[in-house]
Amino acid sequence: LNSSSPVFLNGVTCRGKVLTLDSMNPNVRRVEYAVRGPIVQRAVQIEKELREGVKKPFTEVIKANIGDAHAMGQKPITFFRQVLALCSYPDLLEDNKFPEDAKKRARRILDACGGHSIGAYSASQGIECIRQDVARYIEKRDGGIPSNPDNIYLSTGASDAIVTMLKLLVCGEGRDRTGVMISIPQYPLYSAALADLGAVQINYYLDEDKCWGLDVTELRRALNAAKQHCKPRVLCIINPGNPTGQVQSRECIEDVIRFAKEENLFLMADEVYQDNVYAKGCKFHSFKKVLFEMGPEYSSSLEMASFHSTSKCYMGECGFRGGYMEVLNMDPEVKAQLTKLVSVRLCPPVSGQAMLDLVVNPPLPDEPSYASYLKERTAVLAALAEKSHLTEEMFNTVPGITCNPVQGAMYTFPRITLPQKAIAKAQEEGQAPDMLYCMKLLEEEGICLVPGSGFGQKEGTFHFRMTILPPTEKLKVVLQKIRDFHLRFTQEFS
Amino acid sequence: LNSSSPVFLNGVTCRGKVLTLDSMNPNVRRVEYAVRGPIVQRAVQIEKELREGVKKPFTEVIKANIGDAHAMGQKPITFFRQVLALCSYPDLLEDNKFPEDAKKRARRILDACGGHSIGAYSASQGIECIRQDVARYIEKRDGGIPSNPDNIYLSTGASDAIVTMLKLLVCGEGRDRTGVMISIPQYPLYSAALADLGAVQINYYLDEDKCWGLDVTELRRALNAAKQHCKPRVLCIINPGNPTGQVQSRECIEDVIRFAKEENLFLMADEVYQDNVYAKGCKFHSFKKVLFEMGPEYSSSLEMASFHSTSKCYMGECGFRGGYMEVLNMDPEVKAQLTKLVSVRLCPPVSGQAMLDLVVNPPLPDEPSYASYLKERTAVLAALAEKSHLTEEMFNTVPGITCNPVQGAMYTFPRITLPQKAIAKAQEEGQAPDMLYCMKLLEEEGICLVPGSGFGQKEGTFHFRMTILPPTEKLKVVLQKIRDFHLRFTQEFS
Ligand SMILES: Cc1ncc(COP(=O)(O)O)c(C=O)c1O
Ligand SMILES: Cc1ncc(COP(=O)(O)O)c(C=O)c1O
Numbered sequence: 001l002n003s004s005s006p007v008f009l010n011g012v013t014c015r016g017k018v019l020t021l022d023s024m025n026p027n028v029r030r031v032e033y034a035v036r037g038p039i040v041q042r043a044v045q046i047e048k049e050l051r052e053g054v055k056k057p058f059t060e061v062i063k064a065n066i067g068d069a070h071a072m073g074q075k076p077i078t079f080f081r082q083v084l085a086l087c088s089y090p091d092l093l094e095d096n097k098f099p100e101d102a103k104k105r106a107r108r109i110l111d112a113c114g115g116h117s118i119g120a121y122s123a124s125q126g127i128e129c130i131r132q133d134v135a136r137y138i139e140k141r142d143g144g145i146p147s148n149p150d151n152i153y154l155s156t157g158a159s160d161a162i163v164t165m166l167k168l169l170v171c172g173e174g175r176d177r178t179g180v181m182i183s184i185p186q187y188p189l190y191s192a193a194l195a196d197l198g199a200v201q202i203n204y205y206l207d208e209d210k211c212w213g214l215d216v217t218e219l220r221r222a223l224n225a226a227k228q229h230c231k232p233r234v235l236c237i238i239n240p241g242n243p244t245g246q247v248q249s250r251e252c253i254e255d256v257i258r259f260a261k262e263e264n265l266f267l268m269a270d271e272v273y274q275d276n277v278y279a280k281g282c283k284f285h286s287f288k289k290v291l292f293e294m295g296p297e298y299s300s301s302l303e304m305a306s307f308h309s310t311s312k313c314y315m316g317e318c319g320f321r322g323g324y325m326e327v328l329n330m331d332p333e334v335k336a337q338l339t340k341l342v343s344v345r346l347c348p349p350v351s352g353q354a355m356l357d358l359v360v361n362p363p364l365p366d367e368p369s370y371a372s373y374l375k376e377r378t379a380v381l382a383a384l385a386e387k388s389h390l391t392e393e394m395f396n397t398v399p400g401i402t403c404n405p406v407q408g409a410m411y412t413f414p415r416i417t418l419p420q421k422a423i424a425k426a427q428e429e430g431q432a433p434d435m436l437y438c439m440k441l442l443e444e445e446g447i448c449l450v451p452g453s454g455f456g457q458k459e460g461t462f463h464f465r466m467t468i469l470p471p472t473e474k475l476k477v478v479l480q481k482i483r484d485f486h487l488r489f490t491q492e493f494s
Numbered sequence: 495l496n497s498s499s500p501v502f503l504n505g506v507t508c509r510g511k512v513l514t515l516d517s518m519n520p521n522v523r524r525v526e527y528a529v530r531g532p533i534v535q536r537a538v539q540i541e542k543e544l545r546e547g548v549k550k551p552f553t554e555v556i557k558a559n560i561g562d563a564h565a566m567g568q569k570p571i572t573f574f575r576q577v578l579a580l581c582s583y584p585d586l587l588e589d590n591k592f593p594e595d596a597k598k599r600a601r602r603i604l605d606a607c608g609g610h611s612i613g614a615y616s617a618s619q620g621i622e623c624i625r626q627d628v629a630r631y632i633e634k635r636d637g638g639i640p641s642n643p644d645n646i647y648l649s650t651g652a653s654d655a656i657v658t659m660l661k662l663l664v665c666g667e668g669r670d671r672t673g674v675m676i677s678i679p680q681y682p683l684y685s686a687a688l689a690d691l692g693a694v695q696i697n698y699y700l701d702e703d704k705c706w707g708l709d710v711t712e713l714r715r716a717l718n719a720a721k722q723h724c725k726p727r728v729l730c731i732i733n734p735g736n737p738t739g740q741v742q743s744r745e746c747i748e749d750v751i752r753f754a755k756e757e758n759l760f761l762m763a764d765e766v767y768q769d770n771v772y773a774k775g776c777k778f779h780s781f782k783k784v785l786f787e788m789g790p791e792y793s794s795s796l797e798m799a800s801f802h803s804t805s806k807c808y809m810g811e812c813g814f815r816g817g818y819m820e821v822l823n824m825d826p827e828v829k830a831q832l833t834k835l836v837s838v839r840l841c842p843p844v845s846g847q848a849m850l851d852l853v854v855n856p857p858l859p860d861e862p863s864y865a866s867y868l869k870e871r872t873a874v875l876a877a878l879a880e881k882s883h884l885t886e887e888m889f890n891t892v893p894g895i896t897c898n899p900v901q902g903a904m905y906t907f908p909r910i911t912l913p914q915k916a917i918a919k920a921q922e923e924g925q926a927p928d929m930l931y932c933m934k935l936l937e938e939e940g941i942c943l944v945p946g947s948g949f950g951q952k953e954g955t956f957h958f959r960m961t962i963l964p965p966t967e968k969l970k971v972v973l974q975k976i977r978d979f980h981l982r983f984t985q986e987f988s
Contacts, residue, residue, distance in 0.1 A: 025663065
């Protein structure tokens with residue numbers, strides 16, 4: 001039904017809708033976002049059914065589909081929330097129950113807000129003193145390599161900054177259209193943003209057999225193939241990786257930087273899991289630090305943006321939607337355009353900015369809240385490390401599941417062997433085989449995972465992504481249930 | 495310098511930047527956003543200079559460029575901030591200092607959050623119980639006309655929802671490209687979003703001589719002219735108006751609805767100033783209410799989205815970035831696409847959602863915080879009403895300034911007569927004449943306004959936009975200074 005052509009219905013002239021699937025933005029139609037896709041919608045439905053008393057083989061749905069720490073029972077850092085409460089209701093500054101360092105942070109943030117209120121709009125790029133704190137944090141993290149607050153843009157979660165940066169970079173038509181290299185498997189924000197922008201997605205594959213490692217040979221293969229039909233300009237890296245959990249070595253990062261420079265690519269480094277490293281021998285290296293240590297030939301020319309967020313690491317403050325990006329070697333005229341672009345949405349949420357300020361400027365050793373902060377932080381990271389090992393070990397005991405070590409981040413992305421009959425059945429139903437698997441797991445066990453097809457995977461292989469965030473005891477139950485399900489599933493389709 | 499062609503510099507091969515003005519997204523380049531444009535950047539510079547001790551004819555910059563109530567000294571509603579503090583740091587729920595109704599609201603919000611934490615991601619469409627509260631608020635506001643929580647989408651300020659809705663609506667190429675009708679003068683978010691999306695902007699002019707009224711004849715003229723070169727599909731209305739401050743009559747709204755239906759347009763009603771009505775005889779009528787009162791012929795078919803925000807009205811909580819849209823008669827398949835699209839950015843800030851919940855569900859008459867809530871709310875709105883009258887009266891005493899009544903919203907958009915010599919000078923310098931005027935006002939008096947050219951105005955007319963938000967005594971000083979400046983400026987260029 002064409003939206004502008006009137007039709008007759010029961011004798012009355014009536015037009016179709018203005019906005020239909022056929023007449024909507026076709027790029028938006030192409031967007032996919034598996035982390036909150038059909039399986040999650042079904043999970044929400046099942047939760048409702050449970051509340052309404054429908055009998056199921058389980059009593060609760062465990063949502064291991066998304067890296068949402070607090071939803072899985074992780075407690076916020078006390079100091080952070082004290083400061084947020086003080087910022088929200090400054091009368092509490094008179095209250096003796098709050099530690100002095102919390103009050104000091106709150107006063108500093110409020111002094112930087114219009115009218116001393118977190119209810120005022122901030123500068124579009126973010127509150128200046130928070131950008132300064134971010135720059136100091138980066139300098140400290142990177143062993144003294146300078147960071148300029150003017151290069152810091154605060155954002156509404158890392159998602160916002162990533163989409164904004166991609167938007168700036170996309171241009172051209174047909175064979176001149178911007179191509180953006182992303183890893184497969186990937187975090188689906190990237191493919192979604194590229195579809196929305198009508199950019200060309202260039203897939204490079206991580207090597208499952210090498211612990212999801214990144215190889216420059218594969219980057220080069222993907223790039224050269226893409227040059228036939230688009231203009232590759234951007235290389236996106238996620239480290240530590242989502243969904244794959246790998247942590248890149250210093251050598252790997254050097255290789256990537258050399259490749260980006262040779263090929264004149266803009267580098268986007270998604271480092272939202274920078275505190276989430278668990279495997280022995282692994283260490284987080286920021287792209288910026290490695291870049292600068294490779295010398296001025298690289299550090300003075302490679303164009304780069306790196307991203308961080310309040311949502312992950314030890315704090316898991318997703319709901320606050322705090323984040324930042326640091327841009328390097330960006331053309332000053334383009335930077336002015338970026339600043340203009342972010343001003344259209346006025347500013348990132350100020351409470352998210354405040355949360356970010358605490359993340360980059362936590363209590364110092366001589367401050368009253370230091371001990372509790374350190375204890376809470378350490379406990380979260382230790383638990384995550386324990387769960388990363390538990391998960392790997394457990395999955396690798398199941399015939400038909402193989403699992404790389406969870407070196408970092410918050411996910412495991414095990415490979416599952418599916419019986420031929422299951423694959424055939426899924427194909428009959430026009431469904432991805434791992435979607436069939438995950439949907440059945442949800443219906444039978446109440447566990448919500450995301451099928452590997454939502455992240456991309458090598459043709460003919462199947463995976464799922466599971467967060468390691470449930471509390472240890474619950475995680476053990478989940479792992480046991482998946483194990484049982486997998487054996488049952490394999491049997492059923494054999 | 496082309497980004498991909500190597501050049502020689504000091505004997506070394508060196509390439510231009512990947513990302514330059516020439517190689518960036520051309521749509522982003524076309525974006526303009528005057529509310530935070532060059533004049534505001536200069537204002538920030540001047541503030542810095544003042545802090546560094548540079549001598550100026552004034553001691554502070556007064557930023558009357560943006561509707562940012564708290565930045566102008568307006569105090570938040572106590573109850574709202576108490577609840578936000580409780581949500582941020584739930585240990586305070588044990589504190590007897592907080593009123594019971596604040597605790598009740600906080601508990602209800604926390605119960606609806608994953609892991610009882612505002613640090614968890616929410617559903618992408620927004621927390622369900624908050625969407626229910628929004629629906630109830632709309633029903634009450636509109637005298638019982640039903641509202642369905644499934645039609646409510648919470649957002650990161652109204653800006654986010656407006657941009658999302660426009661994005662969904664834009665398609666086609668060349669003469670089939672979507673055209674979007676916006677008022678002139680307009681709130682520049684609209685022109686910026688349309689430039690970004692590459693949609694066709696269709697201007698319809700508000701009638702300054704009729705108190706910035708909207709006339710359907712003008713809508714029709716604009717539409718018919720546009721049909722020659724694009725496919726008009728969307729009509730945007732701001733009521734109460736920004737920057738113009740007019741409040742539409744019921745008849746006007748009926749006319750607009752009839753026009754939109756006849757012409758098969760999707761209607762976007764920006765109603766973020768719905769509590770800001772000051773003029774005698776004026777009243778806010780929501781488009782939805784009028785639509786339903788026009789009968790099922792209209793209410794069952796007109797596709798519409800209306801927008802609200804925590805940023806304006808009596809609360810002015812801009813920094814929280816809370817907002818919602820209600821969609822009506824949207825194709826269910828398109829709604830599913832909308833839900834998918836908003837899921838890519840995961841969720842709006844949860845503290846902004848909480849703030850919105852308080853706005854739509856404030857203390858009830860029998861609750862302990864009702865009296866203080868009502869007193870604070872009434873005081874803010876009464877002061878705004880007083881300032882709206884003060885501003886109109888004062889400006890109309892100045893020869894060369896004429897000013898419509900500020901019937902609603904938070905701005906005045908007076909017309910200024912500029913001497914021919916000033917216009918010539920500006921043209922020489924490639925500047926809009928009202929930009930020259932505002933820049934000079936900023937340099938000489940420290941008052942930051944936005945030139946009319948940033949909002950659009952009839953060719954050959956000049957205006958500026960000023961918020962009426964400064965505290966009454968300060969507003970009087972500002973008005974006096976603008977008066978003096980205007981006379982001086984007129985003299986100087988005569
Ligand atoms: C790799 C990666 N980047 C970015 C994000 C976006 O996070 P946020 O927008 O909450 O900061 C996520 C969230 O899971 C992620 O995993
Ligand atoms: C008419 C209008 N619409 C939308 C907005 C956006 O407000 P926010 O994104 O803060 O909700 C504004 C802000 O001034 C406005 O004036």
